[in-house]
Amino acid sequence: IGHRNERICDIFYKTNYMEHIGRGISQMIDEMKKSGLEEPEFSEGNDSFKVMFKGNGGKISHYENNEKVINLKDLGLNQRQIVILTEIINNNVSMTYDDHIKMFNTSKPTAERDFRKLAKLNLVKKSIANRKVQFSSPDY
Incomplete structure (x- = not known):
């Protein structure tokens, strides 16, 4: 060789x-x-x-009964929401509105809208810890 x-x-x-x-x-x-x-x-x-290396084009896998692939772009997510979701799932972390604001230099209403859409699509779950709203990966 x-x-x-x-x-x-x-x-x-x-x-x-x-x-x-x-x-x-x-x-x-x-x-x-x-x-x-x-x-x-x-x-x-x-x-x-x-x-x-070619990635999976904005698709993530999660488990319900069988493996299911979700195309994030088909869900109409914006780039901030894709970054947030990737961070939460890949690093198994929780994020707050303040994290969003610091990460993207946005306002609280923008952070709330982004997380609200992710929660509505059941891509993240909302909880309260230490008097702060947190979003983390749902249990599949």
């Missing part, structure tokens, strides 16, 4: 920083397929090698 930089490859292989020569690319492809995503695209320039 030809490698872009034989010396670096040899050093990493001998120091056990590489699991197996040539396995990384096939492993990336396998993992993308297992996740239901497109295979990565590989391209090579004069001084570079690029790998493009």
Whole structure:
């Protein structure tokens, strides 16, 4: 197998920083397929090698009885709402109106509208803790 930089490859292989020569690319492809995503695209320039991973286009998965995929753009969510929802779900955190205001430099009515829509669509749940309204991931 030809490698872009034989010396670096040899050093990493001998120091056990590489699991197996040539396995990384096939492993990336396998993992993308297992996740239901497109295979990565590989391209090579004069001084570079690029790998493009294609995401799931604004879709998130949650569980009810079976796995269900929701396309956030089809729900009419704005970019702030998508960012908030991604933050809450991916990092398993709760967010408040103040968090929204700081994150987007918005007003409280804008924060309330954004969270109200997410809650109405059952994408987040509303609760009160320490006298603050919080929004977190619903229990699926």
